Amino acid sequence: MYKFNQQEILKKLEVKVERMVDQMGNKSPHVAGSDGVYDDMPHAWWTSGFWPGLLWVLYDMTDNEKLKSAAMNWDEELQKCFSEHPNELYHDVGFQFLLTAVIKHEILESESSLGIGLEASNYLAGRYNPVGKFIRAWNGDKIGWAIIDCMMNLSLLFWASNVTGDPRYKHIAILHADTIMKHGIREDGSVCHILSFDPVTGDFIESIGGQGNAPDSAWSRGSAWAIYGFANTYRHTGDSRYLSAAKRVAHHFIAGLPEDFVPYWDFRLTSTENEPRDTSAAAIAASGLLEIAELVPSNESRLYADAATNILASLTENYGTWDQPDHQGILVEGTGHKPANDNINVSLIYGDYYYIEAIAKLNGWERRIF
Numbered sequence: 133m134y135k136f137n138q139q140e141i142l143k144k145l146e147v148k149v150e151r152m153v154d155q156m157g158n159k160s161p162h163v164a165g166s167d168g169v170y171d172d173m174p175h176a177w178w179t180s181g182f183w184p185g186l187l188w189v190l191y192d193m194t195d196n197e198k199l200k201s202a203a204m205n206w207d208e209e210l211q212k213c214f215s216e217h218p219n220e221l222y223h224d225v226g227f228q229f230l231l232t233a234v235i236k237h238e239i240l241e242s243e244s245s246l247g248i249g250l251e252a253s254n255y256l257a258g259r260y261n262p263v264g265k266f267i268r269a270w271n272g273d274k275i276g277w278a279i280i281d282c283m284m285n286l287s288l289l290f291w292a293s294n295v296t297g298d299p300r301y302k303h304i305a306i307l308h309a310d311t312i313m314k315h316g317i318r319e320d321g322s323v324c325h326i327l328s329f330d331p332v333t334g335d336f337i338e339s340i341g342g343q344g345n346a347p348d349s350a351w352s353r354g355s356a357w358a359i360y361g362f363a364n365t366y367r368h369t370g371d372s373r374y375l376s377a378a379k380r381v382a383h384h385f386i387a388g389l390p391e392d393f394v395p396y397w398d399f400r401l402t403s404t405e406n407e408p409r410d411t412s413a414a415a416i417a418a419s420g421l422l423e424i425a426e427l428v429p430s431n432e433s434r435l436y437a438d439a440a441t442n443i444l445a446s447l448t449e450n451y452g453t454w455d456q457p458d459h460q461g462i463l464v465e466g467t468g469h470k471p472a473n474d475n476i477n478v479s480l481i482y483g484d485y486y487y488i489e490a491i492a493k494l495n496g497w498e499r500r501i502f
């Protein structure tokens with residue numbers, strides 16, 4: 133086990149993120165390369181919720197008003213995308229609005245944020261294909277695609293059913309989760325990125341490698357999304373099939389970790405020589421493993437909690453930017469899309485978000501947005 137002082141890290145994160153607020157200005161960050169400067173993406177881009185989200189989580193832990201005021205208007209900013217860029221939004225409105233409108237509503241009881249969150253929920257529910265029983269991924273001509281990542285967006289639908297009392301959102305989330313469980317998780321707990329269906333008949337056609345190495349490989353961030361997404365689906369439904377699925381993927385993930393607990397970008401590479409790690413997969417999985425640790429009986433919990441702590445301790449010790457105050461990222465060595473040679477060995481805002489979220493959980497954060 134690595135040594136790890138979770139209270140100290142939380143304090144260091146508050147200092148780091150306060151500085152990031154000044155560095156970031158109004159940017160909507162996605163990637164910071166070796167210069168340590170985050171880019172500024174259009175608000176419709178899928179990662180636009182993570183920066184405000186990490187501000188909200190840290191505000192919730194610290195009551196630091198500077199963080200709250202930097203997070204405050206992002207839900208209204210992103211809402212404009214529904215009228216100004218409707219064709220650029222897709223299944224990832226979950227990530228975008230859970231971490232802006234929903235978390236703001238939960239923390240501040242803001243009525244306007246409730247409305248924005250529901251607008252996003254209605255949009256996500258509208259992407260459901262009732263014949264194939266899946267939520268459609270992305271836009272363009274791939275009308276029959278569903279992806280493993282979208283398990284995380286289901287929390288928006290569970291939330292919408294909770295706040296409205298209307299079970300239809302939850303029905304859609306459950307039917308989508310069942311489809312992904314049937315076609316997307318293999319016997320050994322590995323997962324693949326993309327599932328292709330005939331959008332007219334709903335028939336399953338094939339698995340596609342996507343951001344993973346191949347159709348039969350095991351993209352590590354895909355596994356992380358599945359661990360966390362199926363654990364959430366169990367928490368929202370009480371159906372133990374989902375917890376079993378989350379555990380199966382978690383066992384495969386933990387078994388595939390190298391010595392320093394941070395995975396390579398895919399678990400199935402013929403050689404790992406010169407292959408990049410993906411710290412974002414590590415951070416997402418750590419936060420998901422902490423969920424499983426809470427959901428299983430106490431005599432099972434340690435396996436998941438220890439794995440999460442080892443991952444977080446290694447990220448802190450080996451992949452942080454603590455001694456680089458000008459670096460706008462928190463973690464380095466994330467991998468965005470290796471097969472497309474895109475965003476390799478970079479800081480990724482979602483890696484930073486899930487790292488903070490997991491550290492907050494270790495420090496007793498009880499609110500659940502996903």
Ligand code: GLY
Nearest residue numbers: 178281343353468
């Ligand atoms: N949801 C896209 C990704 O994980 O890269």
